[in-house]
Amino acid sequence: MRRAQLLIAILFLILGLAAPLVVRSDYLFQVLFRVFLFAALGLAWNLVGGYAGQLSLGHAAYFGAGAYGLAVFSKAGIHPWLALLLGVLLAVLFAALIGGVSFRLRGPYFTLATIAFAEVLRVAAKNLAAVTGGDVGLQVPGLFVKSSGRSLYLAAVLLTAVALCITAWVSRSKFGYYLMAIREDEDTALSVGVNATRCKLRALLISAALTALGGGLYGSLFLFIVPDQVLSIDISSEMAIVAMLGGAGTFLGPLIGSVILESAAELLKNIFHEAHLLIYGLLIVLVVLFLPEGIAGTLAHRLRRKSAIAAPPFKAPGPVSS
Amino acid sequence: MRSAHASSAAVLACALALTGCQGGVSQKGEGSRNKIKIGTITSLTGSNAAFGQAHKNGYAIALDELNSRGGLLGKTVELDYYDDQSRPDQAVQGVSKLVDLDNVPIILGAYSSENTRAIVPAVTQKQVPLLMPTATADNVMETGSPWTFRICAGSGAYATATVAFLKGMGAPKTMAIIYENTNFGQSNAQAMQAAAKQAGIEVVDTEAYQASTPDYKALLQRVKARSPAVIYFASYLLDASTLMRQAEQVGLNPAYYTSAGTGFAAAEFPTPDKGAGRNAEYTFSVSQWLPSAKWKGSKEFDDKYVQRTGSHPAYHAIEAYITLLAAAEAIKKANSTDPKAIRDALKQLDMPETTFGPIRFDPKGQNQHPVLITQVQGGQYKVVWPADAAESKPIIPTPPWTKR
């Protein structure tokens, strides 16, 4: 089971790394960039949203911090990669702040608090034109000398690989079990000595750092950012949708979700034009109705039901079999 | 069970790879045979969708004209739309799609200044000419890219024209700037601040607002407290109507209501059904074009537009219309669909008589489109400045709301 998942992940990564051998068009690189970027973002979100069960819809805050960090600090004369790193630090700082306040809240309260934080940041970025350029926008430096779609695409594949490694580590470690315990029942988790707040915060910090890296790549690809773009709730919800549709709390879910959703979105747009959001909405509704645990989750569940061993759907990979 | 999992993934991966390869190879050939594809990026969905539709209508009229005259270089012209969903990142993706997949030799778009600014690096990198119909924020031209050309006049020209007009009217001393917080609004506000400073007009208040909200009364109250002689708006149509209605409610009475076009210059703005109605009266605006403009074919375009859509065109539509015609002209001049040849043809382009006035790009790629100042008089836009184009005298000062 677990080995199969790992194999699939590795297969995807190999395909991703091999794509430049066949793919020539920059457009496809951009579509594939989005696929892998959102796979990485979905995996990042999944640590908090899937494993720890904390439904954040404010990850745009970290994404924007990454993109703006890169743009603002490099404008101040800092080397782009260092600037990106500072952006990641900024995101981690935001995460500590946001987590500190909102992790005391549970359920929908938490979700709404994360939205509110991201929105405050968005409005602030719009209005503090001296720093961020406001709505007029800000130039982002390329991260690579030949900042073509191809090198950034490969960077996105690498980011996905990193996110997959972290997820693999989390899902088999004590930390991962603790996160899942918090998701299932926070009081029970406390009763076995889990410091829930600290665990959630740790997950969020890792997630925020990954998300900020993704934001930096994104900004670097488009070379120009405005607050309504990189700090918008659309980014947050897309991250969550990718992970949830793929299967929240599963190792492969976000990857599969991103492959399907991001390519479907692009395909739909080219086929249906104005109706593509309608179809996209329908797709979401249908998945919710018929694949209750997300695509990967339900798939795994079905397969498992067929086999003789009954096992839980959120089965954490680990040394379970004796 | 393991194999089932793996095989499903393999199928997925293959499918992905296949679509990738096909997309990359197959579509390239057909474009050049008997059709010329022109790429267009606009907002067909999302918050700017209404303007995207205006673009689409303008383009469609031009397309009909082109093809009924036999197309271009003996081929049928086809428009290749990419919907940017009113999102800049999507617009950028559109450039890649149109250039790499569909092999278009030129791109028209996008609608908003925001999205247009976002695609400038992309077209520069891909070395495809970009013709901008409607982006007025001046930062869309700031990169100095040799691949970008703008049909419409920009925010700097708006501000300069407005200030020149005010000086001619007796040089009012104070001004408040009210602008929506988007690229368009902020650029125009910045341009005006600079222009006003140069002309010795004191800017007593600058107010940014969140676009498309129902209530601006408190903002207007704030402006009222500073009692400026001039107000300069940078707003889209919807907010223009709301602002003028609520200006009456608040009792805001400057001597001049001026504006950076767009909302205040839309055909709908003085109408009661889709605009501010009588509250639009006396407002000044910069304008790029009017159905009543003296340029040849303005009336005909208006008729065609009404016939097609049932309503009068705003200047966004004619800018789209003229953008496509200019692109066609450049392709004809270049006698080629090579992007570089078209770019060079655009640089040399000279269309002295179009519905949108003369089209000629300066070395920076900016069309020197004359900016008019209009005033709403009796529910109609009347050109009141510059003097040689004026059809009517400006009415100043604006009568207070209680005396209307």
Add this chain to the structure above:
Amino acid sequence: MERFFSALQAILNGVLTGSLYALIGMGMALIFGVMRIVNFAHGAFMMVGMYVTYLLFQGAGLNPYFGFIGSAMFLFLLGYLFYRGLLKPIRGRSDFMQILLTLGFGLILTDGIQLLFGADYHQINLPLLGKNLRLGSQISLNAPWLISFGIALMLGALLYFFVMHTMLGRAARAIAQNRYAAPLMGINVDRVQALSFGIGVAAAGVAGGLLLPVFYLYPTVGDQFTLKAFVMVVLGGMGSIQGAAMAGLVLGVVENLTSLYWGNEWALAVDFVIFLSVLSLRPSGIFGSQRV
């Protein structure tokens, strides 16, 4: 004195705007209270309400101040069917899926409306729009806002009465307090939830109808109100209807005062900052009594 009147004017305007916010928030609070569903399609439902009112006005010449009733009925039906057809089958599944469903349905509504009626904006122009009620020389209140305030007040009171004093309302509150015990008391939870969802969405539809004369409509107009409704529900104390109503008024006033003293562009941020402070200092809301 001048300053006093301008503040007073801003506060009064804020109350008028806030009354419409209140209706939107009350609808969301009812849905949240009874179902613990965060309805991300709330703004889209409101937008549909605006279109219904608009069509009634254009098609049948029905004044929006009556047309909103049609909008309420249509939306009630839409909400009821949405619950029965889509939401009910996935009740009991994770919060994730319910949120996804409302997000997806919101997209369908928005894009569907755009396909049906185009992306162009519409507005209606009532002669009433130019009428102002003057109180003394300094204060003036715009007639359409006043009327919608009156109607919102009445309907808000009606909704409150409904929840507090009718059988259905009591059942809804019982479910809100304890979802598991309610069926034991003979409450048909599904029916009550379907009706509550319908009513909650209808309240948004009414607000849309009342907003139409002073605003305009286009397919994505509702999006901004979804976020506002969240803020109200939390400020009001999750699921408290009267709390959400109060929060709506407060939001209207705060936005106007922010615009007056700081700048309109910060109004939204102030909304959220208040929201966050309340959430961290007093998670049960300013007006709520329910514990988290």
Add this chain to the structure above:
Amino acid sequence: MALLELNRVSKRFGGLLAVNQVSFSINEGVVAFIVGPNGAGKTTLFNLIAGVFHPDEGNIHFASKEISQLSPDRAVHLGIGRTFQIVRPLRNLSVLENTMLGAFLHTRSPAKAAEEAEKVLRFLQMGNAMHLPARGLSLPMLKRLEIARALATRPKLILLDEVVAGLSTSEALALAELLRRLPEWGISAVAGVEHVMQVVMRMADRVIVLDHGTMIGEGTPQEMVRKPEVIEAYLGSKYKELGL
């Protein structure tokens, strides 16, 4: 030496005095029962010891350390394990994984945690159910799972809230039989029960009787059933009914 010591502990919720001036102590290697009807304050008392609530008055010592203001997870680290009155399994995890969560208190390695968890499950005679998901278990099994999870943290003291509620008498006795062996592992236990006196009489080293938040008796089971106040206030009729 006393392992757990409560000294005049009170807890108030609004106007309700849930626990009123309760004092008792429990030595190492003891299985104690807190007896009282529903609402007597047993769960509140457990929550006070486990750090979920903090006493308004009085103090609590555990292994001669003041723990009155401890957080729940810290309490576990000191060696206080607990189960919930209403079973709260992590439904989507397997029995083994549920138990491993407890074992993670002392190890980072999932393999070691699994080993430890297996030991505990075997002791509770749940070895066969290890790989089942928790959500499919029967109530008696869930009760044991709760205990397994707590035991896996290797507590010095385990708090068992309503440990036999909902079980049949034979199931209850079987479970109690297992609990009786806890001191062999060096674990003391405080169990809360409502009125399954058979279990209490057979298993308890000590009995503490609560009524309306007040302690009305403490001693051996035999002492308690003879104590007039206890019989009067609570045990009387039921005890006689049971014919013990």
